[in-house]
Amino acid sequence: MKVYTSQWDSLVILDDILYREWISSNLKSKVLQLIVPRNYINTVLEEAHDSPSSGYFGVNKTLQKVRKRFYWASYKKDIENWCRSCSKCITRKGPSDKCHSIQKTRTTPLHPQSDGQVERQNRTIIDYLAKYISDNQKDWDRWIALYLLAYRSSVHATTGTSPAEMYTGSDLRLPLDLMRGRLPEVENPYTRENYVHKLKNDIDKIHDFTRTHIKITSQRSKKYYDRTARHINFTNNQKVWFFNTRRLKGRTPKLQSN
Numbered sequence: 001m002k003v004y005t006s007q008w009d010s011l012v013i014l015d016d017i018l019y020r021e022w023i024s025s026n027l028k029s030k031v032l033q034l035i036v037p038r039n040y041i042n043t044v045l046e047e048a049h050d051s052p053s054s055g056y057f058g059v060n061k062t063l064q065k066v067r068k069r070f071y072w073a074s075y076k077k078d079i080e081n082w083c084r085s086c087s088k089c090i091t092r093k094g095p096s097d098k099c100h101s102i103q104k105t106r107t108t109p110l111h112p113q114s115d116g117q118v119e120r121q122n123r124t125i126i127d128y129l130a131k132y133i134s135d136n137q138k139d140w141d142r143w144i145a146l147y148l149l150a151y152r153s154s155v156h157a158t159t160g161t162s163p164a165e166m167y168t169g170s171d172l173r174l175p176l177d178l179m180r181g182r183l184p185e186v187e188n189p190y191t192r193e194n195y196v197h198k199l200k201n202d203i204d205k206i207h208d209f210t211r212t213h214i215k216i217t218s219q220r221s222k223k224y225y226d227r228t229a230r231h232i233n234f235t236n237n238q239k240v241w242f243f244n245t246r247r248l249k250g251r252t253p254k255l256q257s258n
């Protein structure tokens, strides 16, 4: 409750629904975040992380998806806990993303670590498919379109913007938007008269933001690489994750989720 009173000025009631007004970082425009009642928090988290349009992506992508639409006092902590304790993510990648990149210099089968852009994208697709396809792996092609929806609607770590926003100036509509429901009239809507001008203006803002973001992230990732490119030393009796691919006839280990 305290958190909400401290934000009194950004809270609004529109059509009997409580929202928080938030200025999104890349468009610098107002977003109406629906205040989520406690009972619905898990439903939002499930849709924003576990659903096929969200792809079991990491903390940051999940966070960005949520905060463009929803708000509640402990949302950052709740999203972190949700993703870090998610069994699908843990069995697939090990306990956190960091463990993934530490061994950058060594290559193991089924883990393309050289991290070229293509390998990286392939890994993202394979990670996605492994979590959704059926046990017999024959339906993998049915999931590609949903993977693309998840990918294009998620904020990219380097650009800080979703691919959809980069290309079209606005986000894709997701099941999460249906959960938030129909929004009240916005202040500065697209009209027939202003459409071209407003679209150009929105896309310019997004691209400006993206250029700045890329500069910052490339400096940061150099620092991060310098700090973490080293061997890890295991100690006796330390618990480690064992990457165990069961070879099953007719299935590719790449797409197995365990």
Ligand SMILES: [Zn+2]
Pocket: 049, 056, 057, 083, 086, 087, 088, 089, 090
């Ligand atoms: Zn997960």
